[in-house]
Amino acid sequence: MNPFSDPQAVARYTEGAPRNVPGYHAMQRMTTLLLAERVREDARVLVLGAGGGLELKTFAETRPDWSFDGVDPSAEMLKLAQRTLGPFASRATLHQGYISDAPIGPFDAATCLLTLHFLTLEERQRTTAEVHRRLKPGAPFVVTHFCIPQDERPVWLSRFAAYAAIDPDQAAAIDSHLTILSPEQDEAILREAGFSNVSLFYAGFTFRGWVGYA
Template sequence: MASNPNFLKAAFHDPEAVAKYADSPRMAVPGFADMQRMARLLLAERVGSRGRILVVGAGGGLELKAFAEAEPGWEFDGVDPSPSMLQLAKQTLGPHASRVALHEGKVDVAPRGPFDAATCILTMHFADIDERRQMLTAIRRRIKPNGPFIAVHLSFPQSGAARAQWLSRYAAYVVSSGVDPEKASLARDAIDSQLEILDPGQDEGLMHEAGFSDVSLFYAGFAFKGWVSSA
C-alpha cells in the first residue's frame, strides 16, 4: 500500500496546516522534546563537538533547531520535498539558518557527504516499504563508516486486532493532548487507510537489510518507536 499523495498534500503543502505544524508533533508524539534531546545526545556520542549532519524530512525545522541550539559546532544539510515546509524551517531556525543548507526533494537530492551522522525523524512512516528500502540505502551510503543514524516514526504490531488497538491508542493520546475528538478520529482513519505502518521487527529488519548494524531501540512513545544504529 503506497502512501496517499492527497494526505501528504493536506499535511505538508496546505498553508493552514503548515502554519500550525509546530504544534502538531508536540501534541501527537509522547515526550517529543525529550525524544529530540535523546537523539541529539546519541549523535554527540560519536560526532563530538564538530560535525556535519544529514537531516531527512527536515521540513518545519524543529529537530534542526533543537540540534543547532545545543551543538554550535555542528553544520547541517536538510532535505524535504515540500517547499512550504522548507520555508517554515528557515523561519524556525532564525539565527541558526546560516549553518543549515536546505534541499527540496527526497534523500537522493542530498549531497553525497560523507556525513558524520544522519537522522530521519517522523518521516519514514509516510513511505511505503519499497521506498523505505531506497531511503535507508541512500542514507547509509551518505554516512561515514560507523557514523550514527537515528530513525523515529510510527511503528507498532500489525497482526490481528493489534493494529486497530494501537491506532485507537494513538487517537486517544491526541485527544488527551487537547485535539478535538472528531479531528483525532479523522487522523486515525487517514493513518489506517493511507499509511503503510510496519511492525517494529520489520522496521529493524529493513535497517539491517540496508547495511546498518547495532540497531537499538532508544525510544518508545505509545505508537512511535525510535532506533539508533551504525552505518
C-alpha cells in the same frame, strides 16, 4: 491537497507534532545525545524530512559547532524550517526533494524523524540504503516514526486517537495514508541497508525510534 503544501496546515505543524507525539521534546534530546556520542565537535549532519525545522533548531541550539544539510520535498515546510531556525539558519543548507537530492556527503551522522512512515516499503528500503551510502563508517543514524505490532493495530490506533484527542475515524484515515510496519520489519530494514548494532531507544504509544551505525 497535500497538507504539507497547504500554508495553513504547515503553519500548524509546529504545534501539532509536539502535541501528538508522546515525549516529543525528550525524543529530540535523546536523538541529539545519541549523535553526540559518536561524532566530532564540528560534525556535518544529514537531516532527512527536515521540513518545519524543529529538530534542526534543537540540534543547532544544543551543539553550536554542528552544521546541517536538511532535505524535504515540501517547499512550504522548508520555508517554515528557515523561519524556525531563525539565527541558526546560516548553519543549515536546505534542499527541496528526497534522499536522491541530498549531497553525497560523507556525513558524520543522519536523522529521519517522523518521516519514514510516509514512504512505501520499497521507498523506505531504498531511502535507508541511500542514507547509509552517504555516511562515514560507524556514523549514527537515528529514526523515529509510527510503528505498531500488526496483530495489535486497532487497539494502538485507538490509543493514538485518545492521546492526540482526535476522532477514531481521523486515526483510521491517518493509518490509510501511512505505511506502518511492525518493529521487526523496521529493524530488518535498517540491518538490510547495512546498519549494525540497531537498538530501540524510544517508544511512545504508536511511535518508536532506533539508532544504528553505518
